[in-house]
Structures are given as structure tokens and as C-alpha cells.
Amino acid sequence: MNSNQNPPSPNQNKSLVxxxxxxxHEYDGIKELDNPLPAWWLFTFLITIIFSFLxxxxxxxTATGPSTSAELEMELSQLQALHxxxxxxxxxxxxxxxxxxxxxxxxxxxVFAARCAVCHGAKAEGQIGPNLTDRFWIHGKGTPEDIxxxxxxGVLEKGMPSWESMLSATEIQSVSVYVFTLKNSNxxxxxxxxxxxxxx
Amino acid sequence: xxxxxxxxEVYDDKIVRSFxxxxxxxxxxxFIVGLLAALQLAYWPFNFNLEWLTYGRIRPLHTNxxxxxxxxxxxxxxxxYSTQRLLKTRMFSDLLSSLHFWGWQILIVSAAVxxxxxxxxGKEYAELEWPLDIFITLIWVIFxxxxxxxxxxxxxxxxYVAIWFYIATIITVAVLHxxxxxxxxxxxxxxxxxxxxxxxxxxxxxYGHNAVAFFLTTPFLGLMYYFIPxxxxxxxxxxxLSIIHFWALVFLYIxxxxxxxxxxxxPDWAQTLxxxxxxxxxxxxxxxxxxxxxxxxxxxxxxxxxPILKFLVTAVTFYGMSTFEGPLLSIxxxxxxxxxxxxxxxxxxxxxxxxxxxxxxxxxxxxxxRLWNTQLHSKKLxxxxxxxxxxxxxxxxxxxWAAGITQGLMWRAVDDKxxxxxxxxxxxxxxxxxxxxxxxxxGALFIAGFLLMIYNIWKTLRKxxxxxxxxxxxxxxxxKTQTHPETSHRKLxxxxxxxxxxxxxxxxxxxxxxIYPTLSLHNYIxxxxxxxxxxxxxxxxRDVYISxxxxxxxxxxxxxxxxxxxxxxxxxxxxxxxxDHPFQWGSKRTGPDLARVGGKYPALWHYRHMMNxxxxxxxxxxxxxxWLEQKKVDFYVLRKKFSVLKRLGVPYDENxxxxxxxxxxEQAKTIAAELKNGGAPAGLEDKExxxxxxxxxxxxxxxxxx
Numbered sequence: 088m089n090s091n092q093n094p095p096s097p098n099q100n101k102s103l104v105x106x107x108x109x110x111x112h113e114y115d116g117i118k119e120l121d122n123p124l125p126a127w128w129l130f131t132f133l134i135t136i137i138f139s140f141l142x143x144x145x146x147x148x149t150a151t152g153p154s155t156s157a158e159l160e161m162e163l164s165q166l167q168a169l170h171x172x173x174x175x176x177x178x179x180x181x182x183x184x185x186x187x188x189x190x191x192x193x194x195x196x197x198v199f200a201a202r203c204a205v206c207h208g209a210k211a212e213g214q215i216g217p218n219l220t221d222r223f224w225i226h227g228k229g230t231p232e233d234i235x236x237x238x239x240x241g242v243l244e245k246g247m248p249s250w251e252s253m254l255s256a257t258e259i260q261s262v263s264v265y266v267f268t269l270k271n272s273n274x275x276x277x278x279x280x281x282x283x284x285x286x287x
Numbered sequence: 288x289x290x291x292x293x294x295x296e297v298y299d300d301k302i303v304r305s306f307x308x309x310x311x312x313x314x315x316x317x318f319i320v321g322l323l324a325a326l327q328l329a330y331w332p333f334n335f336n337l338e339w340l341t342y343g344r345i346r347p348l349h350t351n352x353x354x355x356x357x358x359x360x361x362x363x364x365x366x367x368y369s370t371q372r373l374l375k376t377r378m379f380s381d382l383l384s385s386l387h388f389w390g391w392q393i394l395i396v397s398a399a400v401x402x403x404x405x406x407x408x409g410k411e412y413a414e415l416e417w418p419l420d421i422f423i424t425l426i427w428v429i430f431x432x433x434x435x436x437x438x439x440x441x442x443x444x445x446x447y448v449a450i451w452f453y454i455a456t457i458i459t460v461a462v463l464h465x466x467x468x469x470x471x472x473x474x475x476x477x478x479x480x481x482x483x484x485x486x487x488x489x490x491x492x493x494y495g496h497n498a499v500a501f502f503l504t505t506p507f508l509g510l511m512y513y514f515i516p517x518x519x520x521x522x523x524x525x526x527x528l529s530i531i532h533f534w535a536l537v538f539l540y541i542x543x544x545x546x547x548x549x550x551x552x553x554p555d556w557a558q559t560l561x562x563x564x565x566x567x568x569x570x571x572x573x574x575x576x577x578x579x580x581x582x583x584x585x586x587x588x589x590x591x592x593x594p595i596l597k598f599l600v601t602a603v604t605f606y607g608m609s610t611f612e613g614p615l616l617s618i619x620x621x622x623x624x625x626x627x628x629x630x631x632x633x634x635x636x637x638x639x640x641x642x643x644x645x646x647x648x649x650x651x652x653x654x655x656x657r658l659w660n661t662q663l664h665s666k667k668l669x670x671x672x673x674x675x676x677x678x679x680x681x682x683x684x685x686x687x688w689a690a691g692i693t694q695g696l697m698w699r700a701v702d703d704k705x706x707x708x709x710x711x712x713x714x715x716x717x718x719x720x721x722x723x724x725x726x727x728x729x730g731a732l733f734i735a736g737f738l739l740m741i742y743n744i745w746k747t748l749r750k751x752x753x754x755x756x757x758x759x760x761x762x763x764x765x766x767k768t769q770t771h772p773e774t775s776h777r778k779l780x781x782x783x784x785x786x787x788x789x790x791x792x793x794x795x796x797x798x799x800x801x802i803y804p805t806l807s808l809h810n811y812i813x814x815x816x817x818x819x820x821x822x823x824x825x826x827x828x829r830d831v832y833i834s835x836x837x838x839x840x841x842x843x844x845x846x847x848x849x850x851x852x853x854x855x856x857x858x859x860x861x862x863x864x865x866x867d868h869p870f871q872w873g874s875k876r877t878g879p880d881l882a883r884v885g886g887k888y889p890a891l892w893h894y895r896h897m898m899n900x901x902x903x904x905x906x907x908x909x910x911x912x913x914w915l916e917q918k919k920v921d922f923y924v925l926r927k928k929f930s931v932l933k934r935l936g937v938p939y940d941e942n943x944x945x946x947x948x949x950x951x952x953e954q955a956k957t958i959a960a961e962l963k964n965g966g967a968p969a970g971l972e973d974k975e976x977x978x979x980x981x982x983x984x985x986x987x988x989x990x991x992x993x
Contacts, residue, residue: 114447115372117516139563159847169705219986246889265538
């Protein structure tokens with residue numbers, strides 16, 4: 088059953104007869120044919136070598152191609168242009184009028200539950216982030232505009248995320264006015280106040 | 288065949304039998320651990336809230352076991368079997384053979400234990416700590432001496448192509464392992480690599496990629512060149528092709544490492560080299576596939592009936608697919624989409640399950656009847672193994688490919704306002720979780736097939752005769768007619784030393800050209816972008832990060848791509864990881880990039896997130912780390928750590944080194960107090976969680992940016 092018992096007879100197959108076995112090449116019964124390198128294979132190999140060489144000349148040797156940093160800058164400025172074009176077209180909204188818009192408040196409540204409650208508590212009573220229902224504010228005076236500013240830009244060094252890339256403009260407006268309407272809601276387990284008291 | 292009798296020299300097949308059984312045993316372990324890892328990503332409770340079973344430790348265990356335990360033992364089995372027969376001599380030394388065998392098994396067990404205990408270098412496929420690194424070197428030297436000793440007493444004048452590949456394997460793996468593991472010990476199971484930042488990245492992926500090349504490719508090509516012609520009983524298709532593709536592979540492969548680092552902070556010239564050398568590897572790799580497949584001409588009818596050939600042919604086909612996909616993934620724009628995603632996982636498993644796995648299975652089905660002088664218990668079961676295994680690989684591959692491309696496209700989707708469509712990272716995770724289940728199914732099928740094999744072989748061994756007939760080594764090799772004068776390569780095949788030296792030169796060329804420039808890292812640093820080194824507590828936290836294997840899910844490298852910059856902030860710079868021993872750029876983003884997470888959340892957020900990520904992100908698949916608030920930080924060892932880091936060139940002053948523990952304790956108190964104010968339990972000031980939070984809060988906050 089060991090193949091050594093039946094030494095291979097490689098020329099038994101008709102179609103291979105004309106292929107030359109290389110004399111003297113036999114290892115443990117394994118023989119080798121003298122076939123040439125397949126032309127398409129050689130061609131592929133040469134093409135990849137030539138391409139690589141040209142690529143190297145273009146991007147490295149002569150640096151006529153852009154560097155990864157230059158490419159990045161170009162793409163970012165394109166996105167920036169898109170962004171400015173889009174924001175300049177957005178109509179400015181009067182936040183005060185949204186305060187009475189129940190549709191907006193509903194949206195705001197949804198956003199708050201999904202995004203803000205983990206840090207500010209389900210009723211904005213304060214947890215990881217400050218209580219948003221009291222009269223004490225760290226940033227600004229608690230007007231819808233002030234809140235919108237903090238929510239958009241965040242307070243990155245203190246762990247309040249910036250939301251302008253995460254939420255749409257409408258969502259940010261809605262959640263800001265929603266937070267504004269929570270003032271003096273006196274939720275249970277409220278966190279001790281942070282910041283300065285703003286008297287009306 | 289012949290009776291074994293005491294006088295005649297016989298081949299040492301006992302060692303081959305041992306390696307075959309070890310392959311089956313470790314294969315089973317490696318595959319099951321892989322399945323566990325797959326399930327953990329699909330359903331986080333499979334982390335069991337146990338520190339030594341979390342994904343961050345299980346994944347390194349899986350990769351190391353699959354590569355070094357399963358594939359390693361398979362390679363050794365095949366090399367010991369074929370080398371003796373190709374050189375017509377018994378192995379050089381039985382003592383060295385068995386030292387090699389037992390040494391390797393002890394290594395595997397120690398690796399498994401230490402990885403689960405969280406002793407890790409934090410470098411992929413090179414996680415083992417310094418005592419084991421030394422042990423690997425030792426065993427590898429034993430193997431090399433045994434192998435080259437056998438070559439020196441060969442009866443065949445010329446070396447067959449399989450032997451060339453074995454030589455390349457032994458030499459290159461030694462070089463890779465030693466260079467990548469140059470490290471300075473701090474304690475019994477902790478050390479810091481001498482390399483840092485982009486230097487460490489380059490060395491690591493030079494190693495990492497060539498572990499694929501010289502541990503999972505060249506030895507298996509050698510095995511292919513032996514077992515396919517033997518099993519098919521056909522001559523090798525083209526000797527000339529063997530020569531060209533061998534030397535091309537050995538010379539080109541070593542350059543390809545930087546294709547793992549495209550668009551990162553690695554200098555552009557290195558990225559370019561990584562990409563173009565990968566492209567040029569396509570044809571040489573296919574040379575091996577062509578030679579394997581065309582050897583079967585005239586024997587295709589046997590493939591229909593012979594499971595051994597089915598496995599071997601399929602393996603070679605997978606080799607062809609993977610070596611086409613590899614160069615494709617190395618093209619910068621393709622890498623931009625695929626890097627950090629599951630596409631890479633798909634790619635790897637096409638290679639490992641298809642090429643390494645199936646070649647090993649074919650080889651074992653070929654060897655077992657010959658080694659135990661018997662017939663295979665059931666050809667039909669082997670046939671079933673083949674089809675179930677193949678189905679498993681296909682399901683695995685397609686699911687991960689789909690997951691990778693889906694997630695890659697979601698990460699880069701930008702709307703007409705120039706904003707990310709899926710700014711919330713978790714959305715892109717939730718979308719692919721169903722595919723994680725499908726992948727687990729694929730893996731389970733692969734294992735089911737493997738279990739059939741184990742059963743089949745167990746049955747075969749049970750009916751094997753008690754007394755074994757060993758094959759006798761021929762006293763002399765029949766004289767071969769050598770008609771034409773020897774070509775120069777033919778001459779080379781008779782000169783082991785010259786051949787080996789040429790292999791060394793071929794692999795060193797690319798290595799030196801790529802690594803040498805980064806040895807003077809300072810040339811790449813902008814002195815205006817100073818980086819502050821980590822504080823003692825942050826280093827303690829960094830070591831927790833490494834030990835827990837957070838790098839298997841999190842990258843710390845924001846690539847120079849708009850989608851990365853929009854999501855995570857300005858692209859990472861060379862300066863930022865300048866003092867990172869080891870670098871922690873990562874290779875997979877199962878979770879978001881952490882390079883700039885410092886200050887993104889308050890400490891309390893991190894505390895709650897680490898205790899249970901789902902408290903904050905309900906769909907999170909990140910494991911819980913409750914033990915971090917129990918385990919104490921070893922403050923005292925920080926002095927030793929800091930003196931080692933200072934020696935490695937991190938600019939700490941004497942005072943910081945001498946008082947590292949006290950400085951760390953002070954910082955820990957501040958963070959613990961802040962946590963307690965927010966409602967976390969008291970007494971955290973000496974716990975690992977505080978150190979980890981200190982480290983996370985420092986990420987991206989140490990300067991080094993414009």
C-alpha cells in the first residue's frame with residue numbers, strides 16, 4: 088500500500104508523453120517535468136513589476152503624486168465646502184417659537200432619552216453630567232440659545248460631547264428647547280447644583 | 288516493503304506519529320477556542336464575566352493556537368516525514384527530535400496558560416512574554432540543528448524543491464522571531480520591547496506578515512510539493528517554475544509588511560514599498576498554485592474518488608484565492624475600505640481554514656494509513672468531512688466578507704452636507720451582528736467536519752496492527768543518469784551552505800532596507816510637536832490595557848482618511864506614539880478608535896462603561912470588566928518599569944523614576960475621589976480601574992499634534 092511498492096510510471100498518460108521528464112530528477116519517486124513558464128503567468132509578473140516601478144517613481148522618487156497628507160487635506164476641504172454650502176442654505180429658526188411647538192418638544196424628548204439620559208439622568212436630574220433642571224448653569228444663562236451652543240460644541244475637556252456631527256440641526260434645536268422646558272421640574276434624586284445661580 | 292530488523296536503519300516515523308496526533312489534538316482546541324471567540328462577538332454574555340475567558344484574551348489564544356500549535360505541529364509532522372525520505376536518511380538525532388517535540392508541546396501549554404492569565408506583550412501573534420520568547424528560540428535552534436544535521440548526512444546529492452522551502456522557513460522564522468522580540472524584562476512575566484511607535488509598528492508587521500509568509504506559506508508549499516505528486520502519482524509540472532517562484536517569493540515577501548499600515552502615520556515611502564511589493568507577489572504566489580494544480584493533469588479522475596486529493600486540490604485553490612485577494616487588499620484605496628474590518632478576517636480564514644487546514648487534513652489522511660500500516664477506517668467519512676468543512680469555510684468567508692464591506696461602507700458614508708451618515712459607531716456594529724452568528728455557524732460546520740476526521744482516525748488506529756513495520760532507509764541511492772551538464776541552479780541544489788546563505792541574503796535585503804531608516808526615529812519627528820510621556824499611573828493603566836487585550840477590538844490610529852478624521856478627530860501623528868513601547872495601533876475596529884478618547888467622557892462614564900458597557904450603550908458588544916474594580920495595582924513595580932522605560936529612551940527624570948509609585952498613588956487618589964463624588968464605590972484608589980481610566984483619559988492628550 089505504500090507507493091514505494093508500485094513505483095510511479097509517469098508516462099502512462101498519452102497526453103503527457105511529449106513533455107520531457109528531466110533526467111536525474113527523482114526524489115523518493117517524485118519526478119519533475121521540464122515545462123516552460125506559462126506565458127500568461129510571466130506576462131502578469133512583468134506587468135506587476137513594471138506597474139510597481141512606475142508607481143514608485145510617481146509617488147516616491149519624483150513625488151509627483153500627492154502624499155497621503157496632501158490627499159487628506161484636499162478631501163477634507165471638499166467636505167468643508169459641502170458643509171458650508173449646506174448650512175448657509177438652512178433657514179434660521181427662532182428657538183423661542185419652538186418652545187411652544189409640541190412636535191419639536193416630542194422630538195427633543197426622544198433625542199434626550201436616547202442620547203443624553205445616560206449622562207444627565209432620565210429626568211435630567213444629573214448623574215455623570217450636571218443637573219439640567221435647576222437654576223444653576225456652568226455655561227451661559229440657560230437660555231435656549233445658550234443650551235444650543237453647549238449641545239452643539241460640547242465641553243470637550245469636561246466630557247460633554249459635541250453633538251453637531253452626531254445629530255441633525257433640527258434634532259439639536261429640538262433637544263435644546265426640550266431641556267429649556269425642564270427648568271424647575273424638580274425631579275427626584277436631583278444632583279447638587281454646579282455653576283452659578285441665574286436669577287430671573 | 289520490508290521487514291524491520293534491528294540492523295538496518297529505518298526512518299524515524301515515531302516522531303511523525305507524535306506530531307500528527309499533536310496536530311489533531313491542538314487543532315481541536317484551537318478551533319473550539321475560535322468558535323468561542325466568534326460567539327462572544329455575536330452574543331457578549333459568552334464572555335462569562337470571567338477575566339480569563341474574555342474576548343481580549345481568548346482571541347490571542349485562538350490565533351496563537353491555530354498558528355503555532357495546529358499549523359506548527361502539522362508542519363513538523365510533514366517536514367519530518369518528507370525530509371527523511373527526500374534525503375534518504377534518518378533524522379540527524381533522535382534526541383533532538385524528541386526534545387523538539389516535547390519542547391514544542393510544553394511551549395504550547397505554557398502559552399495557553401500565560402495568555403489566559405493576561406501575560407501579554409500586546410503585539411499580535413507575538414503576544415508571548417519574554418521567558419517563552421527565549422524558549423521558542425531554543426526549540427527553534429534544536430529544530431534547525433536537527434534539520435541541517437539531517438541535510439549533512441543525506442544520501443541524495445540534490446535538494447528537492449520541498450527542501451528549499453523548509454530551509455527558507457527555518458532561517459526566516461528565526462530572524463523574524465528574534466528581531467521582533469527584542470525586549471527588556473521588568474519582572475518574570477513583563478517586559479517592554481525596545482521598539483516604539485512607528486518603529487515598533489514596522490517591525491511588528493514585518494514580523495506579522497512574514498509569520499503568514501514563512502510559517503503558513505513556505506512550509507506548506509514545501510508540503511504541497513511533496514504530498515501532491517505523491518498522492519497523485521504524477522511528476523511535478525515545471526521545475527523551472529519551481530525555481531523562479533521560490534526565489535521570487537523569498538525575496539519579495541519580506542517587503543510586504545507595511546501593507547498592514549496603509550494611510551497610518553507610517554512614512555509614505557514605507558507604505559508605497561508595502562503596496563508595490565505585495566502587488567508583485569501575486570504572480571510568484573500563483574506560480575506555486577499553478578505548479579500544484581498542473582501536477583494533477585492526467586490524474587483529475589482520481590480527484591473524484593480520492594478524498595486526499597480533494598483536500599489537497601481545494602487547499603491549493605484556496606491558496607490561489609488568498610494570494611489574489613492579498614495583493615488586492617494591499618492596493619491603498621482597497622485597504623482604505625477593508626482595513627480594520629471583518630474583510631481582513633475573511634481573508635485570513637480563507638488562507639488558514641482553506642489552505643493550511645485542508646492541506647493538513649489531506650496530508651494527515653495520506654500519512655495515517657502509512658504510519659500505522661493499515662487502511663483508513665472509512666473513505667466515506669473523509670468524503671463527508673471534506674464537504675461539510677468546505678461548506679463551513681464558504682459560509683465563514685462570505686459572512687465575514689459581507690460584514691467587512693457593509694461596515695466599511697457605513698463608516699465612510701457621507702451625506703450631501705458633508706456629515707457622516709452613521710456618526711454613531713454602534714449602529715455600524717449592530718448592523719453586522721447577525722453576520723457574526725452566520726460566521727459562528729460556518730466555524731461550527733468546519734469543526735463538525737474535523738470531529739468526523741478525529742473519529743475516523745481513532746477508528747483507524749484501533750484496528751492498526753500492534754507491531755509496526757518501519758520503512759527501511761535504502762543503503763544507497765540508485766545512480767542517476769545525468770545527461771546534460773548541470774545548470775548553475777542544479778549545482779546550487781547540491782550545496783546546502785551556499786543555498787542557505789543566498790536565502791539569508793534574499794530575506795535580509797528587504798528587511799534592512801525597510802527597517803534601517805526607522806532605527807533613527809528622530810529623523811521623522813518634528814521637534815515642535817513635543818509629546819509628553821505617560822505618567823506612572825497612566826503606564827500602569829496602559830499595562831492593564833495590554834494585558835486585557837483591548838487592542839484586539841480597538842485601534843489607536845486615526846488614518847489619513849476623511850472618514851476617520853470626521854469620526855475620530857485629526858489624523859494620528861508619528862510623534863503621538865513616539866514613546867509607545869509597544870505601539871498599540873491595533874488592526875481591527877470591533878469597537879471605535881481610542882486614539883483621541885481622552886477627555887471625551889468624564890471618569891465616571893468610563894467607570895460605569897467598564898463595569899457594564901450596556902448601562903450606557905444598550906447594544907454594545909464589549910465585555911464587562913468587573914474584576915478591574917477588585918484587582919489591585921502593583922504600584923511598587925512602577926519604579927522598575929520606569930527605569931526600564933527610561934533606559935529605552937523615554938525622557939523621565941530621576942525623580943519620576945525614583946518616586947513612580949508615590950506619584951501614581953497621588954494621581955489615583957484624585958481620580959478615585961472624583962469617581963466617589965459621582966456615586967461610585969469608595970476605595971477604588973488602589974484598583975486597576977483607576978489606572979485604566981487615567982490611561983484612557985490621557986489618550987490624545989499628550990501633545991504631538993500640530
